[in-house]
Structures are given as structure tokens and as C-alpha cells.
Amino acid sequence: MAMNRIRGAFAVPRKGETFELRAGLVSQYAYERKEAIQKTIMAMTLGKDVSALFPDVLKNIATTDLEQKKLVYLYLMNYAKSHPDLCILAVNTFVQDSEDPNPLIRALAIRTMGCIRVDKMIDYMEEPLRKTLRDESPYVRKTAAICVAKLFDLSPAMCLENGFLEMLQEMIGDPNPMVVANSVTALSEIHHAAPETQALQVTPNTLRKLLMALNECTEWGRVTILTTLSEYRTSAVNEAEQICERVAPQFQHANPSVVLAAVKVVFLHMKLVNAELSSNYLKKMAPPLVTLVSSAPEVQYVALRNIDLLLQKQPDILNKELRVFFCKYNDPPYVKFQKLEIMVRIANDRNFDQLLAELKEYALEVDMDFVRRAVKAIGQVAIKIESACEKCVNTLLDLINTKVNYVVQEAIVVIKDIFRKYPGYEGIIPTLCKCIDELDEPNARAALIWIVGEYAEKISNAGDILAGFVEGFNEEFSQTQLQILTAVVKLFLKRPDKAQGLVQKVLQSATAENDNPDVRDRAYVYWRLLSNTSDTSAARNIVLSKKPPIVTTIHSLPPALLEQLLTELSTLASVYHKPPEQFVGQGRFGADAVQKAAIEEQLQNARDNPLAAAAAAAVSGTAAPQQQNNVENLLDIDFDGTAPASAHKEPNGSMSGLEGLAGTPVRVESPAVGAPAPAPTGSNNLDDLLGVFGDNGAASSASASAPPSGGAGADLLNGFGGLDLSGGISSPPPAGASQPKKTNEDILSLF
């Protein structure tokens, strides 16, 4: 199919847009040609395939018009891959341009060359790159520095052989700060892609150079340098002091990302300096953090998520700043929610009055989600600050009196938590019981029932209330059912005379008529306990035992995770509060949408023409640079699985071993074994894992005589379930391609 498409592209249509564009591109008038190029780029943006015009656009590359040149280059970058052999025609122009007297053109040439990802181009890059790295113009040098990273991405071997890394490392000492910043950028990119190169090593000498460049380079360069400094781990106190001292002035930068990067550096290196100095730095970073809260909403959101992290580590840095976090009426919801969480975190016994008044205000707004969170926040404050509790309870009662359904429900859930920490508010129970008919959410119902059971001896009509619930026991959600059970048993233990019949009834319906094993089991446990005649106090001791009071209802991250996230400040990880491995693969080599598309296409091909597809898969597996392709190859395995035996024909290259296994069931297991363990380049990707698991699950369960469930591979569990089976099953691999393809789609839809 792909072949057909390429062939189709070569056929020249006689009319239509492409035809007109082509006419324009070869026009004898320069302005017509330029216009046609612009139109071509426009069509490209709209997603039309204009790759057929490649030769004609290429003819326009030799021009003195800089704007036109840029357009042609832009086109080249996009379509070079579709005509790799024609790219060679452009090489000459690039090489010439890289020696042009005009530095803008030199830079443009070297910048574009790095973006043309064609093997032939790489061969010609070496010389121009070497020259431009030593160019007299800093503008060209800084562009060439980034180009080294591009080259490394394409061909690490060539980059290493030609000593470009060493050249870059020297360039950290460049007199021009922007060249320094870009060299650091390139080195750090290479370092992260391939840690074994040790591309970026911060020595005392480079540290000095970085700190020097920091004050002079552009804002983005500062972010780069600051990020590098934050990754640098020193154990020397004086070094840490020096870093903090030089970085702290950046708190005053106008660019929020510089400020956050600076905060990160100081926060991480502060541990080493003495206590007085570090508390000084904490004081210094508070105002800039607060200022971030008045930036654009999206930046604000990132800042707020980061402030949340910082507060978990240093709870008192923003003690006096509560008011800044008050929500504005037109703040987007994601900002409002985050502000709520932060306000609760900085609440203390001096500012809770203000906070409660504000939270009450929010609880009367109309956005249901926001209102609920506001009510919840009131409860969190009550549990956090003992002296605030009475005020909180009163506020909650006020809110219950508004009779707004969802406010009442949330308030009841919150009050349950308050009861669990502070006994002594039984006086409000009658008010709560009045709204019993309004509760329709299982959470709220369960909370109220829990309260009734807990204070059964003090509520005169507890029996009647619970009787009402027992009546409709089977219609309740199971979490409410569990609470009803417990509450009735508590009532029985406290006032046996009132609940004799009730307890019989509820145990009966829970054990005989209920499908939920949890509910049934709990009912049986209670039944046994209650019918235990040898130790009559056993049930009492267990059911009415003293419960440990809850300490907090504010969500906090586990310390280890928090430490890790603090090193990720201002990155996506800090926004999600998740370690990066959880949501992102290690960068460029992961299976992204491209590969998924490729998989689908290949599977399609496989269905059309199994033999060719297998050959293609085998070739792609062996021809691609081995270093990056461990994971891709693991995926490729599924293709040749669909085309039996034929894959054996090309047992060359390192991956042939795996392909050779295609005919045996063992191969199903091999990717599963390989995938969880980090691949040599560390390039395994969550997607890939899922994809691999899913595929295996599907493959094995399809081949297994007894698949564990109907929708094979439809979810992860099934995938794993299938895996477990795969080891022991020795049936031949599946022949139909439709099954794995379906799985792929399922996996995609998961995201």
C-alpha cells in the first residue's frame, strides 16, 4: 500500500491544484515562483500531501532571496524523507550556503541541514558543521551547537567519531553567553539521550563558567543553565553557597520560568548551606512565588502546582500570604481548585477566620464541583486546626441550612470526618437527621448512617431511622449497605431491646439476598460474633472498639515521591505530581503515534500481502540503527508473527535471533521478558509496555484454547492474564492479523 502511494505520487496529474502549483514553481518569473512556493507551504500546512512537487520546489533552492530560501528549506525539512535520493541535489547549495559571507545564511544552512533526516545528508554534514562550530560569528556558532544535538539524534556514532562532543564541551568556555547556553543545551540533550557518553560533566571549572554566563544570556538560556545547575549534585558546602548566592538574584527576573528554575536550584542546593542562610533564602523566594500567582492562568497553574510541592516540604514559607490565593470570580476552574488546596495547606490558627469566611463564600457559588471542594476544604481546616473546629462546624451548619442539595450532602460527609476527630458535637445530630430525605448520594448516605450508628445511644429515634434504611436495603449501593449493617449492629449492641428484630432482618437480607461478597462476608462475620455465646463481650469489644482518631484529611505525597518531585520542579512531572516515568517514555525513541500508525499500516499490509510485509518488517528491524531500536523491534515481532516462516529467510543482523523465534511460542514471551527490564538504551516506554503486553495478551489468548475472557487484550489486566498463560502454552502462533490489530486499537483508545 505504501508502495502504491509512492508510485501514485510520481504520476503527474494534468489538472488540479498540484498541477497549477507545479506550473507556478517552474515559471520564468521569479515572483510567480515565489508565490507558488508560498502556496505550496500553505497546502502543506493544511495537511495536503504536496510531496509530489519535491523536484520542482528543489529547483528554486539556489536563490538570493533569503525569504524564498527559508521557504524552500522549510519544505525540504518536511518532505526530505519522501525523496531521500533527490536530497542529494540540495547538498551542494547547503554546503555553499554554509560558507556564505552572510552569517544569517550560514546559520540558516547549518540549522536546516540538521533537520533533514536523510542518511545521505548526514555524510555531507561533517565538514560544514566543523567549520561553523568555529565560525567567527557567535550567531552561527550558537546555531551549530544545537546542530550537534541534531546530528547526535541522527547518527550518534558519527557525532562521537568526529569529536563534536569535545568541541561542544570546549564551547562552554565561549566568550558569548548565548553560545554557552546553546552548547549546554545540546550537551544536556545528548547526555539525557545517552548517559553513557557523559556528555555534560559539571566540574568546578565549568561551574564557574556557567555562573558567569548566567547573568548575561537570554532568558531561555538562563533556564537552560539553571536547569543544568539544578541537576548538578555537589557535596561541597562552599560550592553550594556559591551557587545559591549567584542564582538567588534571578528570583527577580521578569520571566516566570526563570524564576521557577532559580527557585529549584536554590531549593535543592540550600540543604547544604547553614540553617540561617537557608532560612534567609526561603524568605527571599516567597515574594517571587507569590508574584507568579498573578501571571497568565496557565503559567499560574504550573506555579500553583509547584507551590503545592514546596509547601509540602516547607509548610510555613507562605504563612502570611493567604489572601493572594483567594479565588477570583473568573479564574479558570483548574486554577481555583489548586488555590483551594494551597489555602488549606497554609491555614493556621491565626488566619483561619479569614479563610473560613472566604470558603463559605465559595460554597455559595454555582459551580457544583468548586462548591463541593470548598465544603471539603472547610472540613480539612477543622481537622487541621483544633481551635478552628467550632467555627467550621457552625459554618457547615449554616451551609446545611441553605438546603442546596449538593452542599448538604458534601457537608454531611465532611462532618462525619470531624466527628471522627473531635467527639463532643453530638448536639448537631438532630439537624443532620432532618435532611435525611435529601441525601441521594451513596457517600453522603453512608456518612449519615455511620453517624447514627456511632451515636445510637444518644439518638432516641435511631431505631426508626435505621429501620427506614433497612427497609430499602437491597436498593442501596454496596458502600451504603455496609454502613447500614454496621450501624444496625452497633445499635443492637448499645440498645438490644430496640433493634432485635432489625438486626435479624438486615442480616437475613444481607446474607441471603445480596450479591456483593463484601456485604455478605461482613454480615456473616457479624452474625457469628453475635451468636457467640461463650464470650458475650467479644462482639462488643470488636464492633464498639475505640477507633484511632484521624490526623489529617489533607492529601500529601509520600516523602520519597515528594523528594523526587522536588528535583523535577517546573516540569510536567511537578504539574502532574507524578514521577516522569509514569506519563512519558524516555523521549525520542519511544513508540509514539508514528509507530502506532506504522504498526497499523504494517498490519494492513500484512493482511494484503503477508510475504512482503514480513520481509519489510525484517528489513526495518535490521537496517535501523540497533541502538535505538530495541523497543521498536519488540513491536515488530508482532508483524512477522502474522506471516509465518517467511521471516526465517532473512536471518541477518542482531535482531534475527528474535525473528527466528517467530515460529515458536517462546517468542511470545520474549518481549514480555525484555520489556519490563530496562532496555540497554533505557528507551522503554510506557506505551510500548502497554502495547507489548496487550499484544501478547491478545496473541496468546487467541492461540490458547481457553482464553481467560471474551474481549482479549481489551484491558491491561487481560493483557497480563494472557501473559501468564503464554509461558505454559505450546500451541502455534496465531495466523490471523485481525486480532492483534484490534488490540492495538483498544490500547490506543485507552489513552
Added chain:
Amino acid sequence: MLSGILVFNQKGENLIFRAFRNDCRPRLADIFRIQVISNPQVRSPILTLGSTTFSHVKHENIYLVAVTKSNANAALVFEFLYRLVLLGKSYFGKFDEEAVKNNFVLIYELLDEILDFGYPQNTETDTLKMYITTEGVKSAIANNPTDSSRITQQATGALSWRRADVKYRKNEAFVDVIEDVNLLMSATGTVLRADVNGQIVMRAYLSGTPECKFGLNDRLLLDNDSAGPGSGSTSGSLGNNGNKMGLGSSKTRAAAGSVTLEDCQFHQCVKLGRFDADRIISFVPPDGEFELMRYRATENVNLPFKVHPIVREIGTTKVEYSVAIKANYSSKLFATNVIIRIPTPLNTAKTTERTSQGRAKYEPEHNNIVWKIARFSGGSEYVLTAEATLTSMTNQKAWSRPPLSLNFSLLMFTSSGLLVRYLKVFEKSNYSSVKWVRYMTRAGSYEIRF
């Protein structure tokens, strides 16, 4: 870092697609359209699907989207997108769908320049405007090797924001102190939050490479040095350069009234190390207009307007308003374009309003009564009385009572009390220069609950 920059219109059509890395595929445009633009559920500006992260901001009627594949620096990504908006505005006046469609070649050119392999490069508007221009003709400059080496020198130099050969016959510098005052007042009339976000915008028309020093009545600064009485005048020409400040009389500052700046942020031309050490604002300004600094003040905020709203809901069919607003500044000053937005319930059918000054009009599309007063002199007080008649609704939902909000601008007044004490210009040729200062206070989010 960034794998690509995409621009969409509101319909989800892809206007600009610029991939910087191999892993940014055209298909991603469709994914963003489906998952974000046509999905009203999405509430976050960041969305990660698989290992692809879309970070977007909305400006006018376009979406600007950054695609990243790794654990990217989210703050940087958003800040960059906003910088792109700023660039677009300064190039095209308005950065919207039409501007993007009409200038897509230029936008590609810009993107090529400000991002390399997904890493932001120089985004200074002034520098970029030297070699990326709207009219194709002017790019002739860039075609000239000597000119362009000069340009590139500037684009990367330590003073990336200034050309070396600036010349003016008359050397002038204008300083605008612009404050946005934010207020949140509760229904009971207590001030929940009052603060000032200020910016100091400078227009420098100075020859050569001038080194400027700038002084404010900042308390921390005044505590540090022993400055004499500042040139506390609210306007007009400041002292010439070389105007030596009197030493000695250190206790006079209380009289001048100093201001505590909670935090300040500076343009990248300001030497931050210097400020950190001794609170001296020292810089080589870019040529023309730029934002020198931003600051925040929270103490002793002078609120220019006091608003006293009384809103009564009468049954379910009528709401009565009585809003009094009083100017709280000297009678010599006057505010312009005072606009008061008074929210009405969603089911308002009709309103009647009476004002003692200005005009009031009901705007059904925004659910509010807009009261405009073109000129509001200091010390005066005006009243609006209004009545909104409501249609009866079967599903009676409580009215959320959004806060009443104010807009105004007031010249020669700073809410924080900030004053410019001096601006000194040092240059090799030692020319004399004229400096002008102007103060303005505007409403930021000036909200009163009722």
C-alpha cells in the same frame, strides 16, 4: 524540548504546523482537535496522551499549542507560548485567525528563528524586527553581509537588546508608572484583598550605550542608603544627569513616604546581581519602548474608589439595586472611563435604571447593567438606582451573585504611593538628557461582592 508548535482556529482547523523534531507527526493535529477543541470536558491547559503532551493557550480566536514528548519544562512552554502571542501582537497588531492566515509565511519564518530543535532562542521583538520584517522589501538589509553580521552580533551579544549605533539629536527618556490596583471587598464592606501590580514602562530615546540608574521611594532602598529628600514631584522633568543626591540627612525619608515593594521583576537588561546586593536598579536600556520592571505592593494601598452596593431580591420577580460610588482622591485629579458592571440574574427580563451622573445600560448578553461615567472628579459621589424585573422560571436556581466590578484609569495617582526619585543617565559623550515621568492607576480586578 518542544517537538512542535501548532496553531488552530476555533473550528479546529490547523493553521500552522511546524515540527521541530522528528516525533511531531501531522496526525497529532487531529488528535488535539478531537481531544481538546471538540471536547468541552477538558478543563486543564495541559493534556498528556500516551507520551505526547499538548500544552495550549487560547488567544483571541486561536489556539496556540506546544507539543512535547518528554518531561518538558511546563513553565517554560507556557511562557514561550505567551511570548509568541506577544510577538504576534507586535508584528500584526492583533494576533488572531485572520492575522495568522494572512501572515503564515512570516510566522513560519519567525518560528524558525525563535526555536531551534525545539529550544527557544532569542525572542526579543526589537531584535527580530531587524531581520524578519513584514514587507519583503526590507529583508534586503538581511541580505547584506555586513548589516547582517551586525544584526547577528546583536542577536547573540551580551546586550542582545540594544544596537550599538543609536543616535538621537535630542536625548529623552519617558517613564510611565502604571499600576493595576486589585481589590476584593466582601459583602459586609471589609477589604479581603487589596494589592497593586505595577509596571514601569520606559521609552528611551538615548544615544550611544547609556548606563542608567533608576531610583524609587522603595523602603528597602531608602533604609539602605542615606539618600536625601527625593525629587518628590509627581510629574515633570527630573534632574539632569550627574545630579548628585545630598548625603547626610538620613532621617527625612519618613516625610517623603516610602513604599514597601513586596517583590519586583526586571527586564533582562537590569543587572540583577547589583539589585540583589544594594537594591540599585542599573541597566543599559533597549532602544525605544520596553517594560523596565514589574512590582507588587500590598501595604497601604490607596483605593481610589469606594463602592457601596445595596442589592435586594424582592420575592422571585424583582431585584432592587442602589449603588453609590465615591471618589477617594484629591479633587484636582479626575478619573476617566469609569465603568461599573453590576451583575443581574440570568433570568432578567427588563431593567430600569436612574443615575446621578453618566449613563447606565442593560447588557443582556453579559447579564449586567453597565454604568459609564466618562469623567469622575475627585471627591465626588454618584448614585445609581435600578430595578431588574425577572421572568419566572420553572426551575428556580439560586442566583450566584457574581461580584460587581469596576474599570477606570486615573492619571497622576499611584495606589501604592510609589514615586520615581531619580533617573540618571551616564554615557561616554556625557550628553545631557531630559526625563519625563507619568503616573497612572488602572483597575486590575476591582471587585466588590454584595
